[in-house]
Amino acid sequence: MEYKRTPSRVLFLVLAYSFLVFVAIACLVPLWHVLMGSVSDPAELNTTRGLILWIKGKMDVNAYRAIAGYKRLWMGYRNTILYILAQCVITGVLTIMAGYVFSRKRFYYRNGFIMIITFSMLINGGMIPTYMVMRSLHLLDTPFALLLPSALSVFNILLMRTSMEGISDALEDAARIDGAGEFVIMFKIILPLCKATFAVVMLFTVVGKWNEYMPALLYLPTKSELYPLQMILRDILISGTNNISTPDAASNSVSLYQKSIEYATIIVSTLPILCIYPFVQKYFVTGVTIGAVKS
Amino acid sequence: MKDKGSQSGKAVRKPGKYIENGGLRAVPHNLLLDIRRNKVIYLCLAIIMSFFLVFNYAPMFGILMAFEKYSPAKGILGSKWVGLENFRTFFQGPFVGRLIRNTVAIGVLDLVVNFPAPIIFALILNEIRSKKFKKTVQTISYMPYFISAVVVCGLVKNFTQAGGVISEALAFLYGGKSVNLLNQTNAFWPIYILQNTWQGLGYGSIVYLAALSGVDQELYEAARCDGAGKWKQMIHITLPGILPTIILMLIMRMGAVFSVGADKLLLLYSPANYEVADVINTYVYRMGLQQYDYGLSTAVGLFNSIIGMTMLICANKICKKATGTSMF
Numbered sequence: 001m002e003y004k005r006t007p008s009r010v011l012f013l014v015l016a017y018s019f020l021v022f023v024a025i026a027c028l029v030p031l032w033h034v035l036m037g038s039v040s041d042p043a044e045l046n047t048t049r050g051l052i053l054w055i056k057g058k059m060d061v062n063a064y065r066a067i068a069g070y071k072r073l074w075m076g077y078r079n080t081i082l083y084i085l086a087q088c089v090i091t092g093v094l095t096i097m098a099g100y101v102f103s104r105k106r107f108y109y110r111n112g113f114i115m116i117i118t119f120s121m122l123i124n125g126g127m128i129p130t131y132m133v134m135r136s137l138h139l140l141d142t143p144f145a146l147l148l149p150s151a152l153s154v155f156n157i158l159l160m161r162t163s164m165e166g167i168s169d170a171l172e173d174a175a176r177i178d179g180a181g182e183f184v185i186m187f188k189i190i191l192p193l194c195k196a197t198f199a200v201v202m203l204f205t206v207v208g209k210w211n212e213y214m215p216a217l218l219y220l221p222t223k224s225e226l227y228p229l230q231m232i233l234r235d236i237l238i239s240g241t242n243n244i245s246t247p248d249a250a251s252n253s254v255s256l257y258q259k260s261i262e263y264a265t266i267i268v269s270t271l272p273i274l275c276i277y278p279f280v281q282k283y284f285v286t287g288v289t290i291g292a293v294k295s
Numbered sequence: 296m297k298d299k300g301s302q303s304g305k306a307v308r309k310p311g312k313y314i315e316n317g318g319l320r321a322v323p324h325n326l327l328l329d330i331r332r333n334k335v336i337y338l339c340l341a342i343i344m345s346f347f348l349v350f351n352y353a354p355m356f357g358i359l360m361a362f363e364k365y366s367p368a369k370g371i372l373g374s375k376w377v378g379l380e381n382f383r384t385f386f387q388g389p390f391v392g393r394l395i396r397n398t399v400a401i402g403v404l405d406l407v408v409n410f411p412a413p414i415i416f417a418l419i420l421n422e423i424r425s426k427k428f429k430k431t432v433q434t435i436s437y438m439p440y441f442i443s444a445v446v447v448c449g450l451v452k453n454f455t456q457a458g459g460v461i462s463e464a465l466a467f468l469y470g471g472k473s474v475n476l477l478n479q480t481n482a483f484w485p486i487y488i489l490q491n492t493w494q495g496l497g498y499g500s501i502v503y504l505a506a507l508s509g510v511d512q513e514l515y516e517a518a519r520c521d522g523a524g525k526w527k528q529m530i531h532i533t534l535p536g537i538l539p540t541i542i543l544m545l546i547m548r549m550g551a552v553f554s555v556g557a558d559k560l561l562l563l564y565s566p567a568n569y570e571v572a573d574v575i576n577t578y579v580y581r582m583g584l585q586q587y588d589y590g591l592s593t594a595v596g597l598f599n600s601i602i603g604m605t606m607l608i609c610a611n612k613i614c615k616k617a618t619g620t621s622m623f
Contacts, residue, residue: 009525012422012525013422016419016422016423017423017428019419020419020420020423020428020432021432023416023432023435023436023496023497024431024432024435024436026493027435027436027438027439027493027497028435028438030450030454030493031438031442033460034450049458049460049463049473050460050463050464051460094342094343094346097339097342097343098339098343100336100339101336101339101340101343104333104336106332106333107329107333107336108313108325108328108329109325109326109329113340113344116344116347117343117344117347120347120351120352122604122607123355123600123604124351124354124355124600125351125353125354125355125356125357125358126354126357126358126579126593126596126597126600127576127579127580127583127584127592127596128357128360128579128583128584128589128592128593128596129354129355129356129357129358129360129593130350130354130357131583131584132354132357132360132371132589133349133350133353133354133357137349148346148350149350151346152343152346152347181335182335182336183335207441210443211441211442211443211444211445212443213443213444213445213558214557214558214561217561218584221584230443230444230445233443233445233446233449234445234562237445237446237448237449237452237453238445238448238449238452238562259453262449262453266446266449266450269443269446270442270443270446273441273442274438274441274442277437277438277441278434281434281437284437284498284501285501285505288498288501288502288505289501289502289505
């Protein structure tokens with residue numbers, strides 16, 4: 001695989017490498033700036049123009065102390081974790097069931113029913129009609145408003161179905177002869193054979209749940225104690241409405257620490273997922289690839 | 296156990312056969328037979344379909360509100376029918392011009408910039424021989440995708456406010472004082488498009504990289520024997536090789552081009568930049584859930600989703616005609 005090193009080829013490679021290095025740096029720099037800024041001296045942080053590539057002034061972790069004492073942030077954290085766990089159970093069970101049902105060849109009308117659910121991707125009622133349905137079911141201001149509407153996605157179902165279709169019918173028949181019922185076959189025979197796809201579905205679910213805020217904005221109109229983390233972050237980062245007690249509380253109206261606290265919040269809320277993603281990215285690659293081929 | 300028994304018993308009692316090609320008239324017979332044979336499957340199906348019925352199909356009934364002067368006390372069926380009144384209110388209202396302009400502009404700009412960007416990124420990455428370098432760049436480029444919309448918009452807000460990193464850099468380049476860029480009418484669109492690029496570039500390239508790795512390597516060998524240079528190989532082998540993937544992705548994007556998502560815009564806009572940042576979906580949110588004008592909000596949402604569906608179908612047709620690849 002050796003190429004002739006023509007001048008134009010060398011020029012191309014130099015440009016390509018510099019472009020890719022630029023992309024990589026552009027991806028990393030904003031968060032690095034935020035990380036360094038969050039532990040910098042707040043006075044320096046407020047006056048620095050431009051990127052902070054290393055800690056400015058004396059290291060100061062008071063911003064982290066301040067948010068450690070901010071109960072709403074941790075409440076949001078706890079809620080999000082609970083939502084993720086619940087969503088994984090609900091989505092997991094339902095998606096396995098759906099994948100199993102739609103991959104059985106003996107199920108005569110499976111293609112008809114698949115069409116019905118796929119059609120729902122094309123058209124939907126829209127924001128207000130969906131809100132009205134939630135309201136008439138008395139789901140507003142309950143945790144279920146965040147869990148049930150997103151329980152099943154057509155994409156996940158098709159992903160699961162494709163994977164289950166690849167499993168030989170002989171296994172199912174053998175298990176049936178041994179006296180296994182449908183649910184035993186579903187969870188004990190078929191599921192273990194498509195663990196990888198199931199992992200993909202679970203990861204899409206976890207990351208999606210961690211990052212979403214719109215459902216809470218729409219369906220939790222009054223119960224702010226049910227807010228997931230992202231809604232709390234929205235208050236801190238976007239609306240600027242929070243009452244975090246800063247280290248220099250009573251001194252003046254606008255705290256010296258406001259920017260540090262925003263930065264520290266970003267770090268605290270983003271770090272967990274950034275620590276995990278390099279290890280699970282290969283599942284995302286699988287998921288996206290199968291999804292594209294399938295649809 | 297019980298299931299198995301009933302199945303074998305039934306097989307003796309009634310050998311039942313599905314009526315193939317029986318048209319609609321055969322449906323009741325086939326369906327009953329299907330249910331009898333696959334009881335548990337239909338039980339699961341009932342659970343699954345009820346989710347879709349409640350959360351996807353029931354809201355469609357609410358579309359009726361678009362044609363009503365909806366009042367909560369009377370409900371959807373009891374409210375006064377006003378025909379196209381809500382649509383008329385919207386199209387004669389003061390905001391229709393800017394809403395449509397912003398939606399089209401943001402949607403089209405996003406498509407023009409952020410659709411080709413991951414393809415170009417993937418093509419360049421594909422030319423790199425060093426596995427380690429390639430892997431590292433890939434992993435880093437996926438990172439922004441995992442950051443939530445709220446945090447991304449928080450970063451954007453922070454960097455583009457007066458004194459923020461990007462504002463300062465621009466002020467340094469072009470002179471003048473650093474200002475809050477989000478409120479500059481000519482800066483909002485580029486900011487919005489670029490933050491989407493930042494977040495989606497790496498992740499969007501995954502599917503193209505997968506397609507690229509599927510291109511037959513022997514074709515390159517053959518082309519090299521025939522004296523084709525790198526550039527020629529790219530035009531004649533690589534691009535045709537990933538064209539079906541590109542078309543598929545394009546169709547999917549075309550369907551969504553005017554349904555510019557409200558989630559990030561709701562975080563970035565404020566009355567100060569409504570002139571350039573308010574799109575149909577954010578207007579739907581404001582009208583519906585902040586001003587409680589359900590009828591108008593539903594009508595505007597319906598208008599938007601009809602346009603979206605038309606776009607999807609047209610894009611699909613055009614691609615089918617032009618290249619033979621299509622989604623459905």
